[in-house]
Structure formats: C-alpha cells, structure tokens
Amino acid sequence: MRINGQPWFDTDGNVIHAHGGHMLRHGEFWYWYGEDRRDDNYVSCYRSTDLKNWENRGAVLTVNSKTMPMPVRSDLTIKRNVEGVEDRIDGLNVIPASKGKVNIERPKVLYCERTKTFVMWAHYENGVNYSAASVCIATCDTPDGDFIYRGSFRPYGNMSRDCTLFLDDDGEAYFISSSRDNADLKIYRLTADFMNVDEDVRTLFQGMHREAPAVLKRNGKYIMLTSMCTGWAPNQCGFSVSDSMAGRWSMLENFGDETTFDSQPAFILTLDDGRYIYFADRWGGPGEKYFTSTYVALEIKFTENGAPYIEYCENSAI
Numbered sequence: 001m002r003i004n005g006q007p008w009f010d011t012d013g014n015v016i017h018a019h020g021g022h023m024l025r026h027g028e029f030w031y032w033y034g035e036d037r038r039d040d041n042y043v044s045c046y047r048s049t050d051l052k053n054w055e056n057r058g059a060v061l062t063v064n065s066k067t068m069p070m071p072v073r074s075d076l077t078i079k080r081n082v083e084g085v086e087d088r089i090d091g092l093n094v095i096p097a098s099k100g101k102v103n104i105e106r107p108k109v110l111y112c113e114r115t116k117t118f119v120m121w122a123h124y125e126n127g128v129n130y131s132a133a134s135v136c137i138a139t140c141d142t143p144d145g146d147f148i149y150r151g152s153f154r155p156y157g158n159m160s161r162d163c164t165l166f167l168d169d170d171g172e173a174y175f176i177s178s179s180r181d182n183a184d185l186k187i188y189r190l191t192a193d194f195m196n197v198d199e200d201v202r203t204l205f206q207g208m209h210r211e212a213p214a215v216l217k218r219n220g221k222y223i224m225l226t227s228m229c230t231g232w233a234p235n236q237c238g239f240s241v242s243d244s245m246a247g248r249w250s251m252l253e254n255f256g257d258e259t260t261f262d263s264q265p266a267f268i269l270t271l272d273d274g275r276y277i278y279f280a281d282r283w284g285g286p287g288e289k290y291f292t293s294t295y296v297a298l299e300i301k302f303t304e305n306g307a308p309y310i311e312y313c314e315n316s317a318i
Contacts, residue, residue: 074151
C-alpha cells in the first residue's frame with residue numbers, strides 16, 4: 001500500500017517523477033504523464049494495469065524532442081538559447097542559464113479517436129521568468145512513444161498558465177487554464193482534432209486568482225476543483241458545480257481542510273467501479289526542494305446533495 005505524502009516507487013525501485021500530471025486509460029494500460037525536471041527531461045510516462053505497479057516508460061518529451069509546426073502559428077522553441085541569458089533566482093536557489101531548459105508544466109494527454117493521435121497540452125514558460133504564459137502542444141502515434149513538439153501559443157491571445165484537459169462523454173474536449181496573470185480561469189472547447197481552441201466558452205472566477213483546475217462529471221453535473229494562488233504553499237481548495245461546461249457555475253465552496261491536506265489538485269481519476277480519486281501533488285518547494293515533492297490520492301465522496309468532499313487517509317486510494 002502506498003502512503004500519501006511519502007515517495008512512490010516504480011517497478012524498478014526508483015522514485016516516480018510525474019508531478020502536476022494526468023492519467024489516461026488506453027487499451028489494457030493506464031498511462032501516467034507528469035513533469036520530470038531531471039537532466040534533459042520535460043515529461044515522463046509510466047504505465048500500469050492495476051494503478052499500483054508502475055513501469056517507467058521513460059521521458060516522452062525532452063529538450064531533444066523533434067519539433068514540427070502545426071496550422072496554428074506557434075513558437076517551436078523547446079530548448080532555450082542561453083547566449084546572453086543570465087542566471088535566474090528560483091526561491092532561494094540560483095538556476096544556471098547554461099541549463100538551457102524551458103519550463104513545461106502540468107502535462108495532460110487525451111487520445112483523439114478521430115485522428116488516432118495522442119495529444120498533449122501543457123503550460124509553457126521560457127525558462128527565464130514566467131512572462132511567456134502560454135500553452136504548448138505535443139503529439140504522438142502511441143501513448144508512450146517519443147512525442148513531437150508542436151509549439152507554444154496563447155489561446156486567442158490570452159495568457160495561459162495552470163491548466164487541465166477534460167474529455168466529455170459526448171466526445172467534446174475542453175482546455176481549462178488560468179489567465180490574466182492567474183486572475184481568471186478560462187474554459188475553451190477544442191477543435192475536433194484536439195489541436196487548437198475552437199471556442200472561448202466561459203470565463204470563471206473573475207479576479208479571484210484560481211489555479212490547478214481539475215474536473216469530473218457525475219450524474220450529469222460538472223464539478224471543478226481549483227486552488228488559490230499561494231506559490232509553493234498549500235491552501236484551501238474550492239469546488240464549483242455546473243449543468244454544462246459552458247453554463248453558469250456555482251459559487252466556490254470549500255473542499256478539504258485549510259491546506260487541502262497539504263496538497264494541490266493535479267487531476268481527478270474516474271474509475272470503472274464508479275469511484276472518483278482526487279489526485280494531487282504535495283509540493284516540496286522551489287529549486288532542489290522540488291524533487292522531494294510527493295503525491296496524495298484520496299477518494300472523493302459525496303453528500304446527499306451531491307457536494308464532493310474528501311477525508312484524509314494515510315493510505316493512498318490507489
């Protein structure tokens with residue numbers, strides 16, 4: 001049994017690095033994608049048949065990944081040109097410019113049945129500061145192969161940071177991200193190939209500074225979790241409910257305790273047995289502390305009125 005907040009290990013006995021991630025079911029396997037900031041890596045992939053034993057499939061996106069343009073005008077920079085770029089400060093740590101890496105955070109992957117393609121969306125930053133505030137896309141013909149980097153852009157010119165993807169049961173896919181310096185949260189409907197935004201359908205929580213969105217659908221109701229913006233420190237998560245992605249969402253209500261049990265939402269896992277799992281990161285902090293970050297997985301329960309809640313348990317729900 002895995003312990004919440006303790007290191008989790010793959011089948012080789014190595015610590016799992018898949019932060020801010022997402023799990024996708026395809027065929028007989030679950031695929032777990034997440035941030036991997038070690039060496040030249042950006043996004044790692046693990047797979048499992050039982051959600052307990054995770055095989056490391058390696059980094060699927062790195063500084064050396066192939067690039068390919070797409071119809072959307074995008075910036076194909078996946079490795080920063082370090083000439084003339086100074087070292088930067090991340091918390092209490094100095095990050096040498098010579099590393100030449102950009103930041104690719106919170107990767108989410110959906111399978112597009114129409115194109116038979118795995119499409120990754122993530123938050124892109126330039127590696128120097130957080131002024132890029134863009135989304136980036138990568139694609140692959142297989143779930144754990146070498147993804148091709150397709151570039152970064154701002155949807156409709158809007159800033160985009162913490163983000164998630166949601167595939168509805170009617171086949172429509174949505175991209176949700178923090179915008180306007182995290183002041184607002186945007187919901188976009190994607191094109192049929194999942195490669196672009198097709199409609200800006202809703203702006204939520206105007207001026208409330210929400211991030212780390214995660215969505216589930218239950219009994220025809222959409223429930224969205226978000227956290228406040230407090231840097232690396234955990235805070236009180238909130239939930240909102242709607243009858244449709246483009247509809248009116250309810251006022252935020254508290255979810256979890258005042259620090260959401262020292263965690264921040266990464267995604268919500270929907271299981272075949274009808275359970276929903278709140279999957280979250282327990283961040284270690286900036287710089288080298290980042291690599292001590294761990295995971296929290298708790299079953300989401302519901303009141304008679306359908307309101308979601310979690311209770312802390314030392315043992316992971318998966």
